[in-house]
Amino acid sequence: DSGVTQTPKHLITATGQRVTLRCSPRSGDLSVYWYQQSLDQGLQFLIQYYNGEERAKGNILERFSAQQFPDLHSELNLSSLELGDSALYFCASSTRSGGTDTQYFGPGTRLTVL
Amino acid sequence: GEDVEQSLFLSVREGDSSVINCTYTDSSSTYLYWYKQEPGAGLQLLTYIFSNMDMKQDQRLTVLLNKKDKHLSLRIADTQTGDSAIYFCAESPILTGGGNKLTFGTGTQLKVEL
Numbered sequence: 001d002s003g004v005t006q007t008p009k010h011l012i013t014a015t016g017q018r019v020t021l022r023c024s025p026r027s028g029d030l031s032v033y034w035y036q037q038s039l040d041q042g043l044q045f046l047i048q049y050y051n052g053e054e055r056a057k058g059n060i061l062e063r064f065s066a067q068q069f070p071d072l073h074s075e076l077n078l079s080s081l082e083l084g085d086s087a088l089y090f091c092a093s094s095t096r097s098g099g100t101d102t103q104y105f106g107p108g109t110r111l112t113v114l
Numbered sequence: 115g116e117d118v119e120q121s122l123f124l125s126v127r128e129g130d131s132s133v134i135n136c137t138y139t140d141s142s143s144t145y146l147y148w149y150k151q152e153p154g155a156g157l158q159l160l161t162y163i164f165s166n167m168d169m170k171q172d173q174r175l176t177v178l179l180n181k182k183d184k185h186l187s188l189r190i191a192d193t194q195t196g197d198s199a200i201y202f203c204a205e206s207p208i209l210t211g212g213g214n215k216l217t218f219g220t221g222t223q224l225k226v227e228l
Contacts, residue, residue: 002156031214043202043218056213090156094214100144100206101214105157 003027004106006091012112018079021109025072025093031055032074033094033103034066038087049074050097078111086113118219120203125225132190134222136203139184143205146179147216148188151200160188160201190224198226 003026013019025032034046045058049068060066063081068074078085088108094101117139126132138146144165149157163170163177163186170177176189190197200223204216 002158033215035216042220045215045217048213048215050213055211056209056215058215092157092216097212098214102145102147102159102162103214103216104159105149107156 002104002106004091004093004104006089006106006109008109009107010110010112012114013081014114015081015083017081017113018077019081019111021076021078021089021091021111023074023076023091023093023106025074025091026104029093029095029104030072031094031097031101031103032068032072033092034060034074034076035090035092035105036087037090037108038084041087043090046076048097055097081113083113086111118203118205118217120201120219120222122220123223123225125227126193128193128195128226128228130193132188132193132197132224132226134188134190134201134203134224136186136188136219137184138186138203138205138217138219140205140207140217141181141184142208144208145206146177146186147204147206148175148177149202149204149218151202151221153199157202193224193226195226195228198224200224 046060048056092103147162200221203219
C-alpha cells in the first residue's frame with residue numbers, strides 16, 4: 001500500500017458526460033501527479049500540482065482539467081467524454097516538486113465510456 | 115525528446131534470472147526507475163538508480179546503468195511465479211520551471227513458468 005488513495009475504483013459513464021476523479025496523496029506529500037494508462041497510448045503524464053499550483057503539464061486534453069485543494073487532495077475533471085477516454089487513471093504523489101523526487105502511485109480509477 | 119523503449123515480453127523458468135532491458139533518450143534524466151504492475155493493480159515502485167551510478171543492488175534486484183549508451187537493465191535473481199507482472203522503466207527528465215514527470219516505457223510482460 002503506497003498511501004495514495006483514489007476514488008472511485010471504477011466508473012462507467014456515457015459519451016458526452018462529465019466525471020470527477022479524486023486523489024488523496026501520502027501524508028506529508030505536497031505534489032500530486034495524474035497519469036493516463038490506455039492500450040494505445042501506454043502510460044502518459046497529464047499534469048502535476050505542487051502545493052496547490054500547477055507545476056508541469058503533459059499531454060492533457062483541453063476537455064480535462066485538474067486542481068489541488070488546500071488540504072492537498074486533487075481532482076481530475078474529464079468532460080465531453082469520448083470512447084477513447086476509456087482508460088486507467090493513476091494519481092501519484094511525492095514529497096517535493098523536483099526531478100529527484102520519487103513518485104508513489106495510487107491503485108487507479110478505471111474509467112469506461114460507453 | 116523523451117522516448118523510452120522496452121521489449122514487450124519475457125518468459126523465464128522459475129528459479130532462473132530475468133533480465134529486463136530498457137533504452138532511454140533524455141540524457142538530462144537524474145533518476146531512472148523501475149515500477150511493477152500486477153494485473154488489476156497500480157504501479158509499485160521497485161527500485162531506482164541515480165544517473166551517476168553504474169549499478170545498484172537491492173536484495174534480488176540488480177539495476178545496471180550504461181549512461182553512454184542510455185541503457186538500463188533490471189535483473190531479478192531466483193525469479194518466482196509471484197514476479198509475473200508488467201515491468202515499466204521510467205525516466206525523470208529535468209523540466210524547466212522545477213516540475214517533475216515520469217516518461218514510461220511500453221512495459222515488459224514477464225511470465226514465469228514452472
